[in-house]
Amino acid sequence: MTDESLRKRAEALGPWFHNIEIAPGVFTAPDHFLGDYPMVKWRGFADAVPADLTGKTVLDIGCNAGFYAVEMKRRGAARVLGIDEDERYLSQARFVAAALGAEIEFRTLSVYDVGALGERFDVVLFMGVLYHLRHPLLALDLIHTHVAGDLMVFQSMQRGAKTVAPVADDYDFFETGHFDDPGYPKLHFIERNYAGDPTNWWAPNRAGTEAMLRAAGFRIEAHPEEEVYLCRRTATPADCRPVYPARPPA
Numbered sequence: 001m002t003d004e005s006l007r008k009r010a011e012a013l014g015p016w017f018h019n020i021e022i023a024p025g026v027f028t029a030p031d032h033f034l035g036d037y038p039m040v041k042w043r044g045f046a047d048a049v050p051a052d053l054t055g056k057t058v059l060d061i062g063c064n065a066g067f068y069a070v071e072m073k074r075r076g077a078a079r080v081l082g083i084d085e086d087e088r089y090l091s092q093a094r095f096v097a098a099a100l101g102a103e104i105e106f107r108t109l110s111v112y113d114v115g116a117l118g119e120r121f122d123v124v125l126f127m128g129v130l131y132h133l134r135h136p137l138l139a140l141d142l143i144h145t146h147v148a149g150d151l152m153v154f155q156s157m158q159r160g161a162k163t164v165a166p167v168a169d170d171y172d173f174f175e176t177g178h179f180d181d182p183g184y185p186k187l188h189f190i191e192r193n194y195a196g197d198p199t200n201w202w203a204p205n206r207a208g209t210e211a212m213l214r215a216a217g218f219r220i221e222a223h224p225e226e227e228v229y230l231c232r233r234t235a236t237p238a239d240c241r242p243v244y245p246a247r248p249p250a
Helices: 003-013 067-074 087-100 111-117 136-147 206-215
Strands: 021-023 057-061 079-084 105-108 121-127 148-155 187-189 202-204 218-225 228-233
Touching (some): 003 021, 003 087, 057 067, 057 111, 067 087, 136 206, 202 206, 206 218
Parallel strands (some): 057 079, 057 121
Antiparallel strands (some): 148 228
């Protein structure tokens, strides 16, 4: 395709949230309100992600237009699968992959249904999805239970305190002061719109993000960017199995 035909096709598939360079000087969203996004975000933590993914399998959950899936393929991943519920995003992702000559598979699938994949991946990307979910901890539990094999790259919008307060293993029922500490783990619920988006349901503070990751069985190994964490899958914490899908009665 010529540069002009690429521009016209990208315009027809818009609007875009991922502004991706699909040919020299040709971008999918040249007027993006965040500028060169998500490349500007990626530059902040790219060095923390393994540079050589040769032979590795990658699952990109909530892949949007495929920016991160493409970056994983560029690092040599043997197989990259991107999933999303939005067919428009998947159409964009397939167009981007074709324009760049990247062999990436895309499927229509929710994070709540990752168990249907029936396999674990060496690397799971879970970027910019958590705060759009009505059931965020369930999503982390399902990722841990069904698809995370080793490394997870996680990112979420955060609001509130950036400090992390020490938390005791237990508190007396009548002891409540710690709940008022700005650095106590918190997950702010958004009943109505935030930033004009009705799917922004939650905004954790930093402590809340880190506590949820640990509670779902992920060990935080690096925090290379304010909202980004590199985690390793560990053993399932006691009594922390997902409640979905339902198990038959014993």
